[in-house]
Amino acid sequence: MARARVLSEVFDDVMAAGGPSSTRGGDGPSPRPIISASWQRSLAAHVDPEKPNPPLVFTSDDLPTLRADHPLNSVMPLLRSTLVSIAEEAMHVMLVTDAEGHILWRDGASGLLAEADRVGLYPGTQVSEESIGTNAMGTTLAVDAPVQIHSAEHLVRAFHAWTCVAAPVHDPDTGAILGAIDISGPLHTAHPALVQLVSTTATLAENQLRVRVAIADEQLRMRNMPHLASLRGAPGALVTPTGRIIAGEPYGRWPERVAITEGSDRVVLSDGREMLVEPLAEGYLLRAAASTRAAPRTALSMRFMGDGSPRLTLDGRPVPLTLRPAEVLTVLALHPDGVSGERLAQLLYGEDGNPTTVRGEIHRLRALIGSDVLRTRPYRLDATIDSDFGAVRAALQAGRVEAALAACGGPLLPRSDAPEIRELRDELEAGLRRAVLDTDDAELLHTFAGHPLGRDDLEVHDRLVELLAPGDTRLAAVAMRRARLLRD
Incomplete structure (x- = not known):
């Protein structure tokens, strides 16, 4: 005073x-x-x-x-x-x-x-x-x-x-x-x-x-790595909409940030290299201006996890998709060396699968994505593939639990009853749940508790109630949800 x-x-x-x-x-x-x-x-x-x-x-x-x-x-x-x-x-x-x-x-x-x-x-x-x-x-x-x-x-x-x-x-x-x-x-x-x-x-x-931001970077990187892979070893980089470089080939030769003017088709790096700027659906792809690279492979991006409709993009272009072709694409993505018609029928329909039915599905799918992408004899995908289920699986195998959770939008093709899909769906859900619980990380558990795979999981809410500090404002909502799960 x-x-x-x-x-x-x-x-x-x-x-x-x-x-x-x-x-x-x-x-x-x-x-x-x-x-x-x-x-x-x-x-x-x-x-x-x-x-x-x-x-x-x-x-x-x-x-x-x-x-x-x-x-x-x-x-x-x-x-x-x-x-x-x-x-x-x-x-x-x-x-x-x-x-x-x-x-x-x-x-x-x-x-x-x-x-x-x-x-x-x-x-x-x-x-x-x-x-x-x-x-x-x-x-x-x-x-x-x-x-x-x-x-x-x-x-x-x-x-x-x-x-x-x-x-x-x-x-x-x-x-x-x-x-x-x-x-x-x-x-x-x-x-x-x-x-x-x-x-x-x-x-x-x-x-x-x-x-x-780190989670968003990881998601952007996973969605757009096919574009970088399509350069086939030629110098290139993935850039966020704000100009940060989050992946580059070769590794270690890139500045932290580049200034990209909207509408510009090239940029000069701090070391004097001139790079072409290719706009992506989110961010940019940089590639060497004087590159003599071979024609890039098609970039096929699959987002099949979650309650919504399966989403497919072909070189950044959305392709309308129903459940059956999404199942075929998932199985082919899991078998990069290709599968026969008989084997594909078995993976999709079980022991009663009919190769004739599969041929019809393949014909319709080739009309959607092109015969140069979906090859035959054996059936296989000739493209650089980026999938959310593949990203979750790879992150879990590498012990990167946060990245796995960030890539997972929910159960894989939840309406599918195909044997191969059911097996992978169970593998990813059980693996992600166990990995999150094993971390004892309150932030990660809280994120999972609000996730489609964790919001009805009583064990997750039990553990979260134990880990959240008494003064944490999130505790009341978590405890209320846990009580509701106990009543149900």
Whole structure:
């Protein structure tokens, strides 16, 4: 409180002198450099220190969509479990903004929310420096560093009864600021540990986002490796939509990131190599501009796991598919050296399978994907094949449980009764379940508990209830689901 009185005197002196850019005489206290610079920016943006409230930009009807679409939505359970209980006990509110300073989320001490409403600290308002002057959220976005703003260090007088701490959260992919997290409260709640608490929480949020980026990279890599393999050893790389290289041939010769201009058909790497840019359904394929490679093999991508319809793409082009041709493709993908008509009939229909029926299915499938892709004598696929079931199987065999779970959308062709499909479906489901349970990783188990293969698994929910910390906000929902499974 004594510090607040000193800051109030400094504020009055500086504003009476015409602002922080004016020359001030005497040896009295001065604002901190970060505050002085922020005041200058705010006054240059024509913010009135007597302005009552930040502007309301979004209504309550806008907020659900804005929250759902924002990258920080995925880490809100972490922020709530880390900060909200502390905020409630210490008479604070937690606020989370987007990169432009719009407050999207608010939580904390119920007794303080009415006070926050009176000064405009509620979802939908904008608290950037340009909108409401120096404040922890706006200033942390402006300087890209954690800040603590106490009392009259705020430019707008309405906030002088508040003390606030904020830290920026960055996109682990691009490095851009995604938003700010903030703890705000009355003057007497100021505490030096809050800066470290908020900074650490921001780091935890970035780490969780980094894990999600790694999973997305793995999924993109698995879906698009056939394009890289089609270069047949010639130099090339897979690039994310944001320009990060996630796979390259040969290994180790690639920068971390390339700048690809939309619509450009080539790019020059930092070592001077010129690469052609080929847009993919997601991201890009780079290949040497002077490459004399042989004609690439067809890229055949199968997404057959999950409750939806089987999805097939041929060189990036969707191919409509029903269950029976999907079963044929799955069996052929599992037997790259090819199978005879008799053997294919047995794998699809059991001991009563008829090769004549198989020939009809093969004829219809060749009309869909081409005779150059589906060869005969024996029946086989002449293409670079990328399949979700193959990726799950390979990841499990390599002990990469997280990658296996990321690649698995659900049971393999759940409506299929073909013997070969049933056997592989059981193998993948049992293998993935056991691998997840054996990790004792709470995050992985929680993901699996929400997965089609794990949401009705009582053992998974039993183990998760044991592993989640007592203060974890996810525990109540998991325990409720476990109780329902017990009743059923």
